[in-house]
Amino acid sequence: MAQYQVYQFPAGNKYLQQKWDKAFYDLHRYNVKTAKPTINITTPETYGHLALKLRKQKMDQDRNTQIQRENNLLLEKIAHIMQTTGTVDNLNFYEKKSLNVQQRQMELLHISHENQLMQQRLSQCKSHYNVKSWHQDWIKTMGLMNSISRYPRRAHTKVLYFNYHFPS
Structure with a gap:
C-alpha cells in the first residue's frame, strides 16, 4: 500500500490521508478484479438450422x-x-455359316503343299560357302593389319592363325 499513494484531496491530517489512500487503493483493486475483457472469447453461437442440415437429411x-x-x-x-422355371427363353440355335469355307480350305492345302516342296528343295541344296577360303582371307587381313599397325600383334597369336589346319 505504500507504493499506491494518491493525494486527490489535500488533508491536514496524515491519518485521515492514509485512510483515504487505503479506500482509493481498495476501490482500485476491486475495479481491477471486476474488469471485463474487451475481446469476446466466448464460443460462437450455434444455430439450429446449421446443426440439423435438413437438406442433407432430405437427400439421404x-x-x-x-x-x-x-x-x-x-x-x-x-x-x-x-x-x-427360371429359364431364359431367348436362345438362338442359328449356326454361323461362311460362304467361302471350301475356298479357304483349298487355299490352305495349296499353301501347305508348296511349303513342303520348298522345304525339300532347301534340304537337298549344298552350301556355296567355302570356309577354308574365308580363313585364308582372314590370315591375309591379319598380316596386313600387323604390317601397318603401330603396335603389331604378338607372335603367339600369329602362330595360332597360321597353324590352324582344316580337315579335307
Whole structure:
C-alpha cells in the first residue's frame, strides 16, 4: 500500500490521508478484479438450422427410398423366377455359316503343299560357302593389319592363325 499513494484531496491530517489512500487503493483493486475483457472469447453461437442440415437429411431420405424401391423390384423378379422355371427363353440355335469355307480350305492345302516342296528343295541344296577360303582371307587381313599397325600383334597369336589346319 505504500507504493499506491494518491493525494486527490489535500488533508491536514496524515491519518485521515492514509485512510483515504487505503479506500482509493481498495476501490482500485476491486475495479481491477471486476474488469471485463474487451475481446469476446466466448464460443460462437450455434444455430439450429446449421446443426440439423435438413437438406442433407432430405437427400439421404430420397436416396434410401430409391434403394428400397430397387430392392423391392429385385425381390419381385427373384420371386417370379422362383415361382416359374427360371429359364431364359431367348436362345438362338442359328449356326454361323461362311460362304467361302471350301475356298479357304483349298487355299490352305495349296499353301501347305508348296511349303513342303520348298522345304525339300532347301534340304537337298549344298552350301556355296567355302570356309577354308574365308580363313585364308582372314590370315591375309591379319598380316596386313600387323604390317601397318603401330603396335603389331604378338607372335603367339600369329602362330595360332597360321597353324590352324582344316580337315579335307
